[in-house]
Amino acid sequence: MSLLVVALIGGCGSSTSTAADRSDPALASEESTTSSSSMTPPTAPSTSSDAVPATESPTAAPTPTIAPHLPRPLSPGLAGKVIVIDAGHDGGNASHPAEINQLVDAGNGVTKACDTTGTGSFDGYPEYAFTLSVAQQLAGTLRAAGAQVVMVREDSSGWGPCITERARIGNEAHADLAISIHGDGNDTPGARGFHVLVPVATAQNATMVPAAQRFGTLLRDSFPATGMPVSNYLGTNGIMARGDLGGLNLSTVPKVFIECGNMHNGDDLALMRSAAFQQNAADAIAAAMGSYFG
Numbered sequence: 001m002s003l004l005v006v007a008l009i010g011g012c013g014s015s016t017s018t019a020a021d022r023s024d025p026a027l028a029s030e031e032s033t034t035s036s037s038s039m040t041p042p043t044a045p046s047t048s049s050d051a052v053p054a055t056e057s058p059t060a061a062p063t064p065t066i067a068p069h070l071p072r073p074l075s076p077g078l079a080g081k082v083i084v085i086d087a088g089h090d091g092g093n094a095s096h097p098a099e100i101n102q103l104v105d106a107g108n109g110v111t112k113a114c115d116t117t118g119t120g121s122f123d124g125y126p127e128y129a130f131t132l133s134v135a136q137q138l139a140g141t142l143r144a145a146g147a148q149v150v151m152v153r154e155d156s157s158g159w160g161p162c163i164t165e166r167a168r169i170g171n172e173a174h175a176d177l178a179i180s181i182h183g184d185g186n187d188t189p190g191a192r193g194f195h196v197l198v199p200v201a202t203a204q205n206a207t208m209v210p211a212a213q214r215f216g217t218l219l220r221d222s223f224p225a226t227g228m229p230v231s232n233y234l235g236t237n238g239i240m241a242r243g244d245l246g247g248l249n250l251s252t253v254p255k256v257f258i259e260c261g262n263m264h265n266g267d268d269l270a271l272m273r274s275a276a277f278q279q280n281a282a283d284a285i286a287a288a289m290g291s292y293f294g
């Protein structure tokens with residue numbers, strides 16, 4: 001159980017981190033801008049107060065304002081397309097520190113951990129559960145539109161796969177488009193909103209970068225319909241180019257990441273843990289894909 005606690009407090013794509021994050025490199029995320037290559041396995045915080053700052057109360061979350069259910073996009077352009085959906089992290093990562101801390105070549109001269117635990121809310125809602133829920137609903141919408149969906153993971157019972165494998169799955173599927181779904185965990189006061197992570201050109205991915213950037217812009221434009229605002233703490237107008245992510249550096253097919261919101265912000269979290277927002281997030285991603293394929 002103590003390892004599960006660790007999994008719930010780790011930063012995801014944050015530019016800042018908790019004291020626990022800084023002392024525990026295993027909590028640094030594939031998306032983290034402050035990730036470490038240390039092999040140190042996770043260790044539990046010594047007291048519960050380490051994990052739950054006094055300013056955060058699980059019972060103080062505001063009532064979310066959920067946007068009405070978005071129209072399901074059934075763009076004819078989605079029919080027959082191969083789309084890879086990569087739900088970030090996995091439920092067993094925290095209990096497999098040796099495996100997820102193994103170093104891998106993330107491309108572009110970067111070496112980093114196989115995967116990370118991801119982040120979560122202070123009261124125990126994990127990022128890996130959020131990402132899987134959105135991924136599953138997105139899969140349903142895309143399949144209804146005639147797309148061929150490949151899921152990187154179907155449940156939260158395993159660990160990994162490594163970021164190298166997450167990229168390889170898309171490449172070997174010859175995906176027309178791939179997306180990695182995440183939630184952030186940033187402790188900067190007032191930091192909230194979503195942002196899209198797009199690739200920069202590397203030796204492996206150069207041919208797909210323009211297409212990924214185009215999709216990233218469409219996704220940035222579609223996602224505010226969920227009620228989640230554009231990030232006020234990372235990126236520029238909701239988009240951030242990253243050359244340190246294995247999932248993007250090693251992908252030969254157009255791929256972006258989305259940080260759907262900040263799970264350490266009460267307003268964002270209230271949205272993110274609601275089934276209605278998760279469905280809307282899936283619909284917004286599908287709408288952007290429909291626009292991408294015309």
Ligand SMILES: [Zn+2]
Nearest residue numbers: 012088118182
């Ligand atoms: Zn993540």
